[in-house]
Amino acid sequence: MTEPTDDQLAKLGAAFETFARRYKLAESAGPERPLNELDKQTLLFVANHPGCGPTDVARFLGVATTTVSSATDRLAKRGLLARDRVEGDRRAVALRLTGDGETLVAELTAAYRAMYRMMLSRLSPTERDAFVGMITKIVYHED
Amino acid sequence: MTEPTDDQLAKLGAAFETFARRYKLAESAGPERPLNELDKQTLLFVANHPGCGPTDVARFLGVATTTVSSATDRLAKRGLLARDRVEGDRRAVALRLTGDGETLVAELTAAYRAMYRMMLSRLSPTERDAFVGMITKIVYHED
DNA sequence: GGAGATATGACGAAGATCGTACTATTCAAT
DNA sequence: ATTGAATAGTACGATCTTCGTCATATCTCC
Secondary structure, eight states: OOOOOHHHHHHHHHHHHHHHHHTSSOOOOSSSSOOOHHHHHHHHHHHHSTTOOHHHHHHHHTOOHHHHHHHHHHHHHTTSEEEEEOSSOTTOEEEEEOHHHHHHHHHHHHHHHHHHHHHHHTSOHHHHHHHHHHHHHHHHOOO | OOOOOHHHHHHHHHHHHHHHHHTSSOOOOSSSSOOOHHHHHHHHHHHHSTTOOHHHHHHHHTOOHHHHHHHHHHHHHTTSEEEEEOSSOTTOEEEEEOHHHHHHHHHHHHHHHHHHHHHHHTSOHHHHHHHHHHHHHHHHOOO
């Protein structure tokens, strides 16, 4: 298989850099004090894995368990996350979103969706499928 | 223009999330204590804009000037960055990489390039041009 | 000259991450 | 049954980062 050209690599790098810089500050609507990135990712993971424990979150996000403990503290103090005792194992806690947490996750998800929609809207309908297919291939292809 | 489909948005979102998580921890080679993200971005910007000032860096990266001041302090202490007085304006400083800084930037750039190369290598040569073209269109198209 | 703008840094407050240590509980193997 | 190791979670403190406020020096423009 031929190698990617230098020109391709340079253009891809430039696009990624600009992308990362531009879509960093892209949110403001919501609570008075915005959530930091770890807290948002924690909320999103719990939304997709209700009943999971802090250790699951830590493993998934690649951070220390104590860091997740701090995050769940913050989120619980804000009333976005609930820590239930689980009956099968009295050491464990089951993480779960509160109503406010669900609302916030819905807003977050909507914001991401809007960003993705804007990105894809710059491509033609034919290109969209091609782009999504290629980025999927890049991300999920295992070597 | 038709809208992106929900399926397209969902797949794009899943790919982005996985991408961001996977390519976060992708570096370790180099100095004993790794640079944080701001310091790396500062170095890269200075490499591309020799003689620029801290204010330029702050504006480009979207952070407070005092934050850049801290970053240049750290980088100067490590011998990666030099702060020269400039003759035209005696308030200003001109940022410039040292030899070690150049070396580190070269390593960083090579690491990024390797990552981009691996990504593009998962596409066919024909797809590569299409992908780079589309992501460029997404990033640089102004609404 | 002098008012206001600009470039930069010093300093301290607030927050985030993480290593260490600790408690409580479960598991495993005798 | 007992006990030693493993596991789930957290409290605490150290360290680092970011940023707001303030101070200083310099420049610009009248």
